[in-house]
Amino acid sequence: DQQVKQNSPSLSVQEGRISILNCDYTNSMFDYFLWYKKYPAEGPTFLISISSIKDKNEDGRFTVFLNKSAKHLSLHIVPSQPGDSAVYFCAASVGTGGGADGLTFGKGTHLIIQP
Amino acid sequence: DAGVIQSPRHEVTEMGQEVTLRCKPISGHNSLFWYRQTMMRGLELLIYFNNNVPIDDSGMPEDRFSAKMPNASFSTLKIQPSEPRDSAVYFCASVGLAGAETQYFGPGTRLLVL
DSSP states (O other): OOSEEOOOSEEEEETTSOEEEEEEEOOTTEEEEEEEEEOTTSOOEEEEEEETTOSEEEETTEEEEEETTTTEEEEEESSOOGGGOEEEEEEEEESTTGGGSOOEEOOOEEEEEEO | OOOOEEEOSEEEEOTTOOEEEEEEOOTTOOEEEEEEEETTTEEEEEEEEETTEEEEOTTOOSTTEEEEEEETTEEEEEESSOOGGGOEEEEEEEEOSTTOOOOEEOOOEEEEEO
């Protein structure tokens, strides 16, 4: 029973275009959401996060949007660069601890940026 | 800053053997997490500690799995006896102050049980 779902196992985007990665969740108690990026043979690294009191958070080329009513969040990367090719994990937590609580992860989306 | 250190990086063992995975969190961090990554289930939280005390072990799959954190700088995840379905990548992560949003992950231990 996946509480965090990433329905696209892979996504291919041309360099310079926008990459949109989607994530859905079922647990209405989640109030903190994070995106992690993972290269092969490395651990996941934190990318960007958003609290449930916001609907948008931006950091450089990365923007996360949260739609609480739809229980949906998305990560936008603009413009996409070759170094963005990686597996992206959506994660969520309950409580104000954010990363200090255990995280529930989706299965990940493999983003491939084509030259 | 050395980051989260995990050892070994790779482990191949035979079914029935005991396996011990090790983790050294970032110095000063007071929460430590063990995750497992498989193709079928993705990244799953197994157990986490706050100030060396286990807080939630509901993700530990079976009694064959056990985790300890004897001090703030060391944790172990033990599987005894190991089974082929335990084959996965096991990650350790740590985070500092409560409320800090970033969990820092180690490079993982790739376990193969034959």
